[in-house]
Amino acid sequence: MAETLAEADPEHADAYRDNARRGQAELEQLIGQVQQRLEDAGDPRFIVFHDAYQYFERRFGVPAAGAISLGDASDPSPARIREIQQKVTELGIDCVFSEPQFNPDLVRSVFGDMPVDTSTVIDPLGVGHEPGPDLYAGVIRDLAEGVAGCAAH
Template identity: 30%
Template sequence: MKRLFLILIVLCMLVLSAEAEEFRILTTFYPMYILTQNVAGGIDGVTVSNMAEQTVGCLHDYTLQTRDMVMLEEADALVINGGGMEQFMDRVVTTRADLPVIEASKGIEMEPSIEEGLLNAHVWLDPQMASVQVKNIAAGLAEADPVHAELYSANAQTFLERLKALDAEMEEALRPLNGKEIITFHEAFNYLARRYGMVVAGVIANEPGEEPSTREIAETCDLVSQLGIKTLFAEPQYPQTAAKIIAGETGASVYVLDPCVSGSGKPESYEEIQRENVRVLREAFGE
């Protein structure tokens, strides 16, 4: 009996120590969650959790929720996009000055945002830039959690090969759209367009949650008519009211492009969303 009791105590201690050794990675929003899943998912003793709920979309104007604060308290590393996407970082640093912060977009040159003084931080939609982010995430995790460094590196390598294949596939499929002009409702697709030779002729609103004003709608209608644009690209995470009004006024059609800020949560989610974007773009231009 006494021996059994001892065995039980030892087992309990083992379980407790295993839990204590768990390395908890926290990501700020969906694209960082998916990229990080591909680097750190499935490793024993490592967990990846996402802070903003998947329904949030882009983090513009996002404020930290109680749930986020709890997750921050427990995290061992935080993966952020950077470039000003996480405007709540001051509060993170105040809460957890000791928390290693991995900035995925480190070293990527960003364009200015249409909102003055800010950068356009939506770099993850260009698969080549996403690859740089994956490398930064893997390097940052290896530094913060050296025990699993080799596994992070091996996973990243596999994912980078998949991203390279995706990029080649997108380049091929979007070649007929070279020079085509697109109008979007949020400046998420600028890097994707640039990578594959399309031109963003207009971005209707920087704040995707906000409906454009009557004046902005009228100006966009003029631009659409002037350029002879036949297609508008709305996003699944945001209301399509404005897009439908503009389409009604100008005779353009509305298609839906996904900025990859919400989804199934599966590691393949990034590639699936991008393939669907390619399909929609080709369909919109009659390819």
């Protein structure tokens, strides 16, 4: 991207390339911090509200055991709820995460009587962050903290 911008705007080519190098270094640092945090946390067993975290899970080796809502994040059917409740019991799930854009009472009401933590809200959209250059890193760090905190339960 930096090279494309540099070709289109040669006057600012050095700035584009410098920004790209700085951005790459910041991403590498973020990845290292997140990897270390998750390695220190152990092996969290968790279920997410909807299946929005596949890239994060694969990149950092922390796969969710399942998702309450598949695809469009619509409310799960009674059969889906039973399936996830069974998974919580069979796999010894530590946490079921909710998200700020969905009703957290659904997670609490469905799993409230089960031995699983439902208090953690993870935010894939960054609604709790100010827009700006630190938004992405903040979202990734918060996801890592949510998953790592789950392992502590």
